[in-house]
Amino acid sequence: MKKLLITLIALLPSLVSAAGGGYQHPLEEVKIDLHDKASLQRGAALFINYCLGCHQMQYQRYQRTAEDLGIPIDLAKDNLIFTDQKVGEQMTNAMPAADSAKWFGKQPPDLTLVARVRNPDWLYTYLKSFYVDTSKTFRVNNAVFPDVGMPHVLEPLQGTQVAEKVYETVNGEKTLSGIRLTQKEPGALTSEEYDQAVTDLVNFLEYTGEPSKLESHKIGTWVLVFLAIFFVFIYLLKKEYWRDVH
Numbered sequence: 001m002k003k004l005l006i007t008l009i010a011l012l013p014s015l016v017s018a019a020g021g022g023y024q025h026p027l028e029e030v031k032i033d034l035h036d037k038a039s040l041q042r043g044a045a046l047f048i049n050y051c052l053g054c055h056q057m058q059y060q061r062y063q064r065t066a067e068d069l070g071i072p073i074d075l076a077k078d079n080l081i082f083t084d085q086k087v088g089e090q091m092t093n094a095m096p097a098a099d100s101a102k103w104f105g106k107q108p109p110d111l112t113l114v115a116r117v118r119n120p121d122w123l124y125t126y127l128k129s130f131y132v133d134t135s136k137t138f139r140v141n142n143a144v145f146p147d148v149g150m151p152h153v154l155e156p157l158q159g160t161q162v163a164e165k166v167y168e169t170v171n172g173e174k175t176l177s178g179i180r181l182t183q184k185e186p187g188a189l190t191s192e193e194y195d196q197a198v199t200d201l202v203n204f205l206e207y208t209g210e211p212s213k214l215e216s217h218k219i220g221t222w223v224l225v226f227l228a229i230f231f232v233f234i235y236l237l238k239k240e241y242w243r244d245v246h
Contacts, residue, residue: 025143025179030124030199032206034214037070043204044069046197048080048091050153051111054100057091059112060208065091068211105149116209120202127154127198131163131181143179158194159187 044065066076077087101107115123126144130152133141138151166178
């Protein structure tokens with residue numbers, strides 16, 4: 001058993017490399033701020049307009065989103081719901097599961113918890129790393145997720161990128177060390193504006209992964225304050241009880 005564990009540990013790096021499909025694009029860091037209601041509202045609008053057609057959020061309701069993000073219900077109905085759904089219903093679409101699996105190779109995943117499954121940095125880098133690849137069904141590929149099975153839905157905003165593979169020689173063997181992305185055609189947004197848009201979208205996805213996070217943190221802070229104050233009284237009580245002993 002010990003030998004088996006040692007063997008698995010020794011093989012772990014190669015297994016990880018194989019599972020990741022080779023070169024892994026370095027992740028960029030995204031600044032998440034769940035207190036920024038304006039960013040969350042913009043992220044919600046981006047998700048509704050560009051993502052909800054294929055990806056659902058079946059564990060998140062329109063009303064909960066509006067209330068948490070400070071959006072009046074009337075505005076939410078006019079700007080977040082473009083179907084006959086009610087404001088109290090989950091954020092779902094009408095795409096048949098069988099058809100979506102046929103069109104995309106498999107059914108597009110629900111994105112309610114995607115930020116918890118992947119992590120915000122991965123999502124941020126992924127949404128910035130699409131590039132033109134005419135050999136693929138949707139004529140795009142992704143430096144973070146090779147052989148991606150979805151179109152670049154944010155392409156009208158970002159524009160198109162081309163990829164250049166970067167190689168290095170290690171022990172006399174030429175290996176892929178990176179992918180350099182450069183802008184080919186501009187989109188509706190500048191590079192800085194697109195970065196902000198992706199930040200807003202990832203910020204929103206981080207919120208939906210745990211909508212109660214801010215409230216939980218707030219409650220946790222007050223609990224720590226209470227325990228600190230309570231500790232003072234306990235300490236004084238202990239001194240009073242043990243005063244005659246000492």
